[in-house]
Amino acid sequence: MNREAPLVSILIPNYNKAPYIRETLDSVLNQTYQHWECIIVDDHSTDESWEILEEYSAKDDRFKVFQRPDHLAKGGNVCRNYALRLSLGEYIQFLDSDDILALTCLNEECRFVKKYPQKDFLVFNSELFDKSPGDLGVLWNIDKEENDFYRYLKTDGVWQTAGALYKRSFFLLNLAFNEDLSIWQDFDLHFRAILVSKNYKKLLGLKPNIFIRNGLENSISRTKDRKVVLDQLKNRFIIYLSFKELIRKGGLDFDKPGYFIYKSVCFWFAAQFYVKYGRWDGFIESLNQLRKSQNLPFYKCELYKVHCLMLKVANRWRPMKKLLVFLGGIK
Numbered sequence: 001m002n003r004e005a006p007l008v009s010i011l012i013p014n015y016n017k018a019p020y021i022r023e024t025l026d027s028v029l030n031q032t033y034q035h036w037e038c039i040i041v042d043d044h045s046t047d048e049s050w051e052i053l054e055e056y057s058a059k060d061d062r063f064k065v066f067q068r069p070d071h072l073a074k075g076g077n078v079c080r081n082y083a084l085r086l087s088l089g090e091y092i093q094f095l096d097s098d099d100i101l102a103l104t105c106l107n108e109e110c111r112f113v114k115k116y117p118q119k120d121f122l123v124f125n126s127e128l129f130d131k132s133p134g135d136l137g138v139l140w141n142i143d144k145e146e147n148d149f150y151r152y153l154k155t156d157g158v159w160q161t162a163g164a165l166y167k168r169s170f171f172l173l174n175l176a177f178n179e180d181l182s183i184w185q186d187f188d189l190h191f192r193a194i195l196v197s198k199n200y201k202k203l204l205g206l207k208p209n210i211f212i213r214n215g216l217e218n219s220i221s222r223t224k225d226r227k228v229v230l231d232q233l234k235n236r237f238i239i240y241l242s243f244k245e246l247i248r249k250g251g252l253d254f255d256k257p258g259y260f261i262y263k264s265v266c267f268w269f270a271a272q273f274y275v276k277y278g279r280w281d282g283f284i285e286s287l288n289q290l291r292k293s294q295n296l297p298f299y300k301c302e303l304y305k306v307h308c309l310m311l312k313v314a315n316r317w318r319p320m321k322k323l324l325v326f327l328g329g330i331k
Contacts, residue, residue, distance in 0.1 A: 005035040006113060008106055009089030009168065012097050013079035015043040018052060020098035020213065025056050025063065028095075033106035039064045039086050040097070041079035049097075077177035077185050084171065092166045098213040099162050100133055105209035109165045112203060120170040120197045126163045127208035136214060143204040152191045153243070153261045158202070161186040162210045170197065183232050184239050191243060195250040230277060237269040237286055241293050266290050271308045283308055 010028055014021060028038050040053055044067060053065040066086065072078050080094060091113065095101070112122055128138040140160045144151065148158050166175075174196045178188055194200070244262065247254065254262060270290055273282030291301055 004114075005033075006090040006110060007088060008033070008036045008091045008093055008110065008165075009083075009087035010036055010038040010093045010095055011080055011083040011087060012038065012040045012095045013043060013076040013083065014040055014045060014049055014053070014097040015076070016045045016047045016049060017097040018045070018047040018049045021049060021052055024095065024097055024099055025052075027101040027103075027105075028063075029056070029060060030103055031101065031106045032104050033110055036106060037062050037064060037087070037089060039066070039083040041066050041068055041083045041086075043068050043074055043076065043079050073179060075179060075182065077179045077181060080177045081179065084168075084176070087168065089168055092168050092171055093162070094164075095162050096212075100129075100211040100213075102133070102209040102211070108206070108209055112201070113165070116201050119167075119199055119201045121164050121166040121193065121200045123159045123164050123200060123202040123204065124210060125204040125206060125208045126160045126210040126212050128214040129211045130214055133211040138214075139208065140212065141204065143202055148194050148202075150258060150261060152187070152194065153258060153265060155187070155240070155265060157187050157190065159190060159204075160210075160212055161189075162212065164190070164193075181235075181239065183235050188239055192246060195246060195252065226277070230273070230279065230282065233269070233272055233277075234282070234286075237266075237289070240265065240269060241289060244293065263294065266294070267304055267307070270304070271311055274308055275311045 012024070017024075025038070025040075028036070040063065042050055042053060042065065050065075050067070053063075056063045057065045064086070066082070068074070068079055068082060072082060084092065091109075093106070093109070109122065109124065116122065125142075126140045127133070128136050128140065130136055140163060141156070141158055151158055175189060175193060177185055181188060244254075267290070270283055270286035273279040273286060287301060287304055290296065290304075296304075
């Protein structure tokens with residue numbers, strides 16, 4: 001590997017982001033670090049995105065633009081995985097087509113690559129913005145002394161998709177975006193990453209160089225449509241249940257605190273159907289899934305029902321910390 005200037009592959013999926021993608025690509029083009037390639041896979045946009053991508057490709061041959069092959073399923077995860085296969089870089093930087101990199105982002109990242117050459121990936125902080133970088137001043141997350149495994153079990157996403165710089169060799173061997181997921185794909189990926197490697201370095205105390213656009217009107221994760229919201233909750237619950245099997249396949253096991261967190265958060269997901277949305281049937285369906293996945297005895301399921309009803313009567317949703325204490329009686 002060229003220790004002084006490794007090639008960084010910036011991988012961007014795109015679908016109908018014409019109003020934003022110029023700003024994203026300009027932030028790549030203007031990097032002070034020059035040894036990069038930017039692979040953009042368009043998911044057959046219906047706006048003028050493709051024309052913009054061709055314009056940038058003609059302007060600088062480091063921009064390599066592709067349309068998702070017809071034989072591949074539609075979706076951002078598919079486009080990311082396809083871009084990964086096309087990449088040539090020694091390091092991988094994922095980016096969404098409305099994110100923005102600070103001018104010195106790659107330069108700073110590669111400075112730490114040189115300092116920590118043996119790490120499988122490096123984690124950097126990112127900052128949310130509305131109209132322009134810096135206008136919100138909201139960090140994606142902060143570093144904590146708590147184990148990252150526990151944090152992810154508590155659904156505390158330690159970093160955002162664009163916040164990690166991966167060795168391409170490590171990512172190809174161990175990871176890929178789950179193409180069956182339409183939500184929480186980044187959370188799923190990062191949880192699997194920390195299961196397969198403890199050899200990573202977090203640098204969350206640095207000034208953010210990656211800016212994540214916040215609150216797009218058409219964002220599916222921000223929809224107020226009740227059916228969509230309930231489907232999202234159901235999908236997140238299913239993904240979270242799968243973590244137990246991921247841990248087992250990784251040759252690992254829960255310690256006592258970890259399992260307590262896991263079963264408590266499983267209940268938290270299930271109870272939301274009734275406590276937050278008034279859907280007892282949704283809670284019972286989720287409880288049945290939980291019973292099968294964890295081999296819960298009948299009496300424990302009945303205790304879960306009582307606790308759910310108590311939460312509803314309390315007429316407020318408890319913060320996670322209080323909930324863990326509240327559930328302490330379920331052994």
